[in-house]
Amino acid sequence: MWEFKIVKLKLCGLIGAVVCLFIMSCSENTSHKTLLFAHSLPITHPVHKGILSMQEILNEKSGGKLQIKIFPDGQLGSEREMLELLQIGSVAMTKVSAASMSSFAPEYKVLGIPYLFRDSKHMFGVLEGEVGKKILEGGSEYLLRGLCFYDAGARSFYTLDGFIKTPEDLKGKKIRVMNDQMAVNMVNDLGGSATPMAYGELYTALQQRVVDGAENNVPSFVTSNHYEICKFYTVDEHTMTPDVVVVGTKFWDTLNEEEKEWLQAAADESVAKQKVFWSETVKENMEVLKKANVKIYNPDKSPFIAKTKPIMEALLKDPTMKKIIDQINDY
Missing domain, CATH: 3.40.190.170 (Bacterial extracellular solute-binding protein, family 7)
Structure with missing residues (x-):
């Protein structure tokens, strides 16, 4: 019983800290919006490098009006905990495995089937086409909108x-x-x-x-x-099983149409760079x-x-x- 209370208190404390960060990021400068982006990978990982490129592209496209603040290395919790923080609106974005998304949006289960894809070319042909788009958008029903897929190899x-x-x-x-x-x-x-x-x-x-x-x-x-x-x-x-860049719909719905276009375009353009980072890192x-x-x-x-x-x-x-x-x- 005491163990449960301690875990609950820790979770409440984490959420409270994140909410404070979110409020501070919105109030410190009314000329721009800051998106809190949390993920579990170290800063040396090629997926983190892809997120850095998204951060840079978004800053350029928006003229600094829309910015990303990154919390790597599991600072704000596990993949499941980060998705839950997105759902309540405490964090704007995260990167998780499609396997983690399958616990929230059932369509993602398909992407975890063993030997589903013939090779990476087949996988990205599917993910960057209509099938991938429908899977990404399907998560919105569960307050988790997918923006793009990142290469997570085999x-x-x-x-x-x-x-x-x-x-x-x-x-x-x-x-x-x-x-x-x-x-x-x-x-x-x-x-x-x-x-x-x-x-x-x-x-x-x-x-x-x-x-x-x-x-x-x-x-x-x-x-x-x-x-x-x-x-x-x-x-x-x-x-x-690819990685997925996800934005919480509670944050997404606060953006105007131009801001949504900037964010989606930054995500899309970062995919090509992340693939290069991945290939170089594997070698x-x-x-x-x-x-x-x-x-x-x-x-x-x-x-x-x-x-x-x-x-x-x-x-x-x-x-x-x-x-x-x-x-x-x-x-």
Whole structure:
């Protein structure tokens, strides 16, 4: 009971602090509006660099009338907590995984299906077309309007002991996953033991062998320093789940049409730059892994694809999901 009260007090304190920041940002200079943009990644991450480019573009387009103040590195909470802050209007914007958005807007679930996209070209062809636009706009019903998708690469397994050459190699292994049911189902279907855990707790959990491994993209594997502990990276690329730049509709609705155009245009233009940052970072990170004696293995993906098919088949039973999946497969 006391633990619950403490957590509640901490949350109330966080919200109160954010509200104060928001009020200060609006009142300190009536000639411009400041958008509080919170996210969980470190400042060295290519997604943060994409957000910096959006900040710069928006400042130029608006002549300084619309500005972004960034709070990186989970300063204002987890991805779920930040989305909740957007919904109540305490924070204007955030960047989260599409997997986190799926807990609020069901259409995003489709983007977490294993082996849904053939490659990154296929993925961005879909995301930057009508399908992607509908998914982004669909979140507005839940007070979370998507502005654009950022490249988050492909997620693969990394482990403490040995490669995951086939799904059989996952048997008996506890693998950390995001707190997302589809990620849990995927690891379990492959034969592993899915272990949802906060990202910030993972380094210690790997050190203490609470889990045997995890799954993520190369930049996150490196910036988290998990490569210092896990020396086996299997490039199975089971999911290409993009990141999403989201604005709370409570803030969005306070903007006039010109301001909305500036913000959307800044988001759109930052996408191309973020893709370059991502590509460059992956190349640099692969060199880091090589120097750190991390072993890389490229498996035959067909056994992984076969084992995870039930996830897509389950979603195909939902008419709304089936329509989106069919559009993606036909692209």
